[in-house]
Amino acid sequence: MAQHESTYKPSNNFGKWMDERLPVARLVHDSFVDFPTPRNLNYLWTFGGILTFCLVAQLVTGIVLAMHYQPSADEAFNSVERIRRDVNFGWMIRNFHAVGASMFFIAVYVHIFRGLYYGSYKAPREILWILGVFIFLAMMATAFMGYALPWGQMSFWGVTVITNLFSSLDSIIPGLGTSIVQWLWGGYAVTGATLNRFFSLHYLLPFVIIGLVILHVWALHVVGQNNPTGVEPKTKADTVPMGPYAIAKDAVAMFAFLIPFAWFVFFLPDYLGHADNFTPANPLVTPPHIVPEWYFLPFYAILRAIPSKLGGVMAMFAAIAVLAFVPWLDRSRVRSTKYRPVYKWFFLLFVITCLALGYLGSKPADGIYVFWARIFTFYYFAHFILVMPFVGLLETPKKLPNSISESVLGKSGGGGGDTVPSGATASPEKR
Numbered sequence: 001m002a003q004h005e006s007t008y009k010p011s012n013n014f015g016k017w018m019d020e021r022l023p024v025a026r027l028v029h030d031s032f033v034d035f036p037t038p039r040n041l042n043y044l045w046t047f048g049g050i051l052t053f054c055l056v057a058q059l060v061t062g063i064v065l066a067m068h069y070q071p072s073a074d075e076a077f078n079s080v081e082r083i084r085r086d087v088n089f090g091w092m093i094r095n096f097h098a099v100g101a102s103m104f105f106i107a108v109y110v111h112i113f114r115g116l117y118y119g120s121y122k123a124p125r126e127i128l129w130i131l132g133v134f135i136f137l138a139m140m141a142t143a144f145m146g147y148a149l150p151w152g153q154m155s156f157w158g159v160t161v162i163t164n165l166f167s168s169l170d171s172i173i174p175g176l177g178t179s180i181v182q183w184l185w186g187g188y189a190v191t192g193a194t195l196n197r198f199f200s201l202h203y204l205l206p207f208v209i210i211g212l213v214i215l216h217v218w219a220l221h222v223v224g225q226n227n228p229t230g231v232e233p234k235t236k237a238d239t240v241p242m243g244p245y246a247i248a249k250d251a252v253a254m255f256a257f258l259i260p261f262a263w264f265v266f267f268l269p270d271y272l273g274h275a276d277n278f279t280p281a282n283p284l285v286t287p288p289h290i291v292p293e294w295y296f297l298p299f300y301a302i303l304r305a306i307p308s309k310l311g312g313v314m315a316m317f318a319a320i321a322v323l324a325f326v327p328w329l330d331r332s333r334v335r336s337t338k339y340r341p342v343y344k345w346f347f348l349l350f351v352i353t354c355l356a357l358g359y360l361g362s363k364p365a366d367g368i369y370v371f372w373a374r375i376f377t378f379y380y381f382a383h384f385i386l387v388m389p390f391v392g393l394l395e396t397p398k399k400l401p402n403s404i405s406e407s408v409l410g411k412s413g414g415g416g417g418d419t420v421p422s423g424a425t426a427s428p429e430k431r
């Protein structure tokens with residue numbers, strides 16, 4: 001995986017014997033212990049590790065839940081209640097899984113905004129970034145299907161509203177949308193058949209995510225990590241070994257992250273959910289206000305901001321798809337927004353836009369809410385399609401430090417004097 005020269009030395013005869021046959025210990029040592037990481041990484045770089053923890057935690061708790069859960073329309077709701085009340089520590093495992101989904105999304109949003117702020121998507125990290133966008137999509141699909149499983153009112157109506165969106169394709173090819181919707185449902189309505197396939201896919205997709213994460217981390221190890229200056233490491237003085245330095249920092253951040261996590265699990269497990277999901281699914285009673293989980297709200301606001309159904313669906317998917325093109329939309333010569341005096345204000349506006357869309361997604365789709373949702377939807381896309389290319393071309397960035405060590409220690413670490421990132425040079429070989 002790692003591109004730098006291996007420093008692994010087996011400490012005993014068994015290690016040596018293994019190393020000659022299956023050098024797993026060497027791979028782990030070179031990729032996660034001796035791997036050179038920029039010495040100026042801040043705490044925002046700990047979220048990759050936190051995300052890995054979240055993924056493993058969701059998998060472990062999910063597998064235990066699946067041992068007790070019943071994926072049928074008649075039993076699903078009660079089986080979740082049984083898990084909470086009767087299964088030993090079932091309440092804790094269920095809370096951990098449900099709260100864990102929200103914590104996973106908090107972490108992934110921090111991770112994405114970190115990448116956007118520091119230009120981590122720019123060459124040579126395009127593939128790393130695009131793999132991230134695929135992971136994000138797979139996470140959304142997994143979370144959406146997972147939310148259906150308790151088969152409460154919000155589960156049922158959430159599935160009904162979102163799957164129905166595909167019927168808008170009827171306006172392009174008559175019958176196409178309806179066929180897709182019926183295919184997704186496994187019938188002519190949302191029923192137990194729908195629930196059963198959602199359960200199957202909810203179990204499968206995390207393994208797809210694991211595969212994507214392996215590729216993601218592999219790509220990261222080929223090109224090396226970006227850092228707050230956006231200047232590539234040039235000499236050994238610019239990096240520190242991942243173990244113990246970055247690993248220790250990751251561990252501190254992980255424990256800090258676990259504090260609010262545990263707070264929700266033990267004291268407010270249902271705070272992030274919706275009261276209507278404590279009522280079993282009823283196809284004959286529509287809840288007055290159907291809302292998705294908080295992490296989908298900005299996209300839900302975009303969906304409802306567009307007057308046409310098909311237009312709304314396209315805008316919602318485009319809002320995610322546009323992320324994949326960011327490496328080519330951003331025309332700036334420098335990576336990090338820290339050195340971009342004009343763009344940083346637009347970045348702030350973008351963050352406000354996403355938060356505002358999140359708020360508006362939770363409100364009814366009428367009156368002033370729709371008006372503002374349209375304004376912010378416009379800026380959301382304008383940020384990618386207009387601001388990123390044009391501000392990038394027109395702005396004069398601040399002078400970059402000559403090297404990472406200069407930015408940390410205030411003196412030259414022996415690097416060159418260029419004011420733009422050196423581009424495609426991966427850090428590892430240069431140690």
Ligand code: HEM
Pocket residue numbers: 044045046047048049051052055108111112115118120121125128129131132133135136209213216217220224225226227323
């Ligand atoms: C299950 C979800 C994910 C996991 C487990 C994961 C894991 C990681 C890890 C371990 C790192 C290295 C440490 C760090 O920089 O924080 C990393 C870096 C990175 N990730 Fe992810 N990631 C996930 C999702 C995403 C998503 C959704 C995106 C973007 C759409 C993304 C984009 C990036 C980028 C650009 C880097 C390089 C950052 C840099 O070096 O500056 N990741 N990821």
